[in-house]
Amino acid sequence: MPHTGEKVSDTMSMREEKPINRLQDTPFGYTLSIISGKWKMVILYWLVEAQPIRYNELQRLIGTISHKTLSVQLKELENDGLIIRREYPQIPPKVEYNLSEKGQSLYPLMESMCQWGEKYKT
Amino acid sequence: MPHTGEKVSDTMSMREEKPINRLQDTPFGYTLSIISGKWKMVILYWLVEAQPIRYNELQRLIGTISHKTLSVQLKELENDGLIIRREYPQIPPKVEYNLSEKGQSLYPLMESMCQWGEKYKT
DNA sequence: CTGTATCCTCATGGATACTG
DNA sequence: CAGTATCCATGAGGATACAG
Numbered sequence: 001m002p003h004t005g006e007k008v009s010d011t012m013s014m015r016e017e018k019p020i021n022r023l024q025d026t027p028f029g030y031t032l033s034i035i036s037g038k039w040k041m042v043i044l045y046w047l048v049e050a051q052p053i054r055y056n057e058l059q060r061l062i063g064t065i066s067h068k069t070l071s072v073q074l075k076e077l078e079n080d081g082l083i084i085r086r087e088y089p090q091i092p093p094k095v096e097y098n099l100s101e102k103g104q105s106l107y108p109l110m111e112s113m114c115q116w117g118e119k120y121k122t
Numbered sequence: 123m124p125h126t127g128e129k130v131s132d133t134m135s136m137r138e139e140k141p142i143n144r145l146q147d148t149p150f151g152y153t154l155s156i157i158s159g160k161w162k163m164v165i166l167y168w169l170v171e172a173q174p175i176r177y178n179e180l181q182r183l184i185g186t187i188s189h190k191t192l193s194v195q196l197k198e199l200e201n202d203g204l205i206i207r208r209e210y211p212q213i214p215p216k217v218e219y220n221l222s223e224k225g226q227s228l229y230p231l232m233e234s235m236c237q238w239g240e241k242y243k244t
Numbered sequence: 245c246t247g248t249a250t251c252c253t254c255a256t257g258g259a260t261a262c263t264g
Numbered sequence: 265c266a267g268t269a270t271c272c273a274t275g276a277g278g279a280t281a282c283a284g
Contacts, residue, residue, distance in 0.1 A: 023164065023186075026239070027235075027236050027237075027238075027239030027240040027243055028163075028167060028232070028235055028236045028239055029164075029239070030239040030242075030243040031235040031236070031238050031239035031242075032163055032164070032235065032239075036158065036159075036160065037158075037276080038158065038276080038277075039277090041150075041154055042145065042151075042154070045150060054245085054246090055245075055246055055247075056245065056246075064145075065277090065278095066277065066278045066279070067246095067247080067248095067278085067279085067280090068247095068248080068249090068277075068278070068279085068280095069276080069277050069278070071246085071247060071248075072276090072277085087246090090245090091245090091284095092245040092246080093245050093246050093247080093284080094245070094246085095245080095246060095247085102242055105238065105241075105242070106238065108234055109231070109234050109235065109238060110150070112230055112231050112234055113149075113150055113153040113154065113231065114149050114150045114153070115149075116149075116153050116227065116228065116231060117148070117149030117150055117151070117152040117153035118149040119227070120152075120153075120224055120227070121149055121152040159256085160256080160257080161257090176265080176266085177265075177266050177267075178265065178266075187257090187258095188257065188258045188259075189258090189259085189260090189266095189267080189268095190257075190258070190259085190267095190268080190269090190270095191256080191257050191258070192267095193266085193267060193268075194256090194257085209266095212265090213264095213265090214265040214266080215264080215265050215266055215267080216265070216266085217265080217266060217267085245284100246283100246284090247282105247283085247284085248281100248282080248283075248284100249280100249281085249282075249283095250279100250280085250281085250282100251278105251279090251280090251281105252277105252278085252279085252280105253276105253277090253278075253279100254275105254276095254277090254278100255274105255275100255276085255277095256273105256274085256275090256276090257272105257273090257274085257275100258271105258272080258273075258274095259270100259271090259272085259273100260269100260270085260271090260272105261268105261269085261270085261271105262267105262268080262269075262270100263266100263267085263268075263269095264265100264266090264267090264268100
């Protein structure tokens with residue numbers, strides 16, 4: 001898998017005793033750490049579909065995510081630079097979420113996942 | 123996201139009251155259910171790199187996965203049809219794991235993940 | 245409306261020992 | 265060698281209440 005142009009052992013192997021190459025430090029591992037978890041990709045998916053989207057609408061679309069979980073996940077996605085939170089100083093408050101360019105760039109990945117699922121889903 | 127050719131609400135939305143379209147029943151959700159989790163993609167990654175591979179070697183390569191966890195994950199991957207377990211009736215036992223065609227077909231996804239990580243990793 | 249703050253449950257995964 | 269069995273720790277995620 002030519003993910004770096006280097007030998008695999010240079011970028012991902014745990015074989016070296018020191019320094020230990022942690023999975024997270026590899027491109028593959030980094031991506032994994034960003035999009036793994038139960039909800040990350042689902043949230044990103046809906047952002048692709050419906051951005052800009054407000055907090056409540058997002059929760060309604062996902063349907064089964066809890067209040068706190070959505071909140072935490074959104075904050076993590078924001079910290080990872082995948083989404084942009086835009087707050088309107090109103091009463092009542094209004095917040096819109098959009099994908100950043102970095103977030104948008106995951107679109108091909110989601111596409112691949114959809115196509116793969118389409119093909120292999122029982 | 124044209125993952126089915128149908129309207130999004132027909133395949134993924136939770137908006138309909140009944141029947142509720144569960145995420146798992148969508149192509150996207152199916153893929154998610156298959157590859158999510160902490161180790162699935164890591165194991166598949168190493169299979170791409172080093173198949174056919176034996177149980178012990180696999181654990182050694184991953185480096186930080188526990189005995190039980192690897193065992194459980196391998197069984198799930200086998201049940202999902204992504205890998206093929208081949209047992210040689212020897213003493214001591216020898217077992218080799220290979221990717222099935224279905225498993226191999228995830229290669230583009232892994233490729234995408236590597237490339238994305240390569241580009242956006244800090 | 246858009247969140248935080250608590251508290252709690254439970255699945256995931258780890259350590260260790262044992263088996264064919 | 266390639267697992268299973270058992271027990272345990274951790275943290276992700278959920279329910280509910282409260283706040284700005």
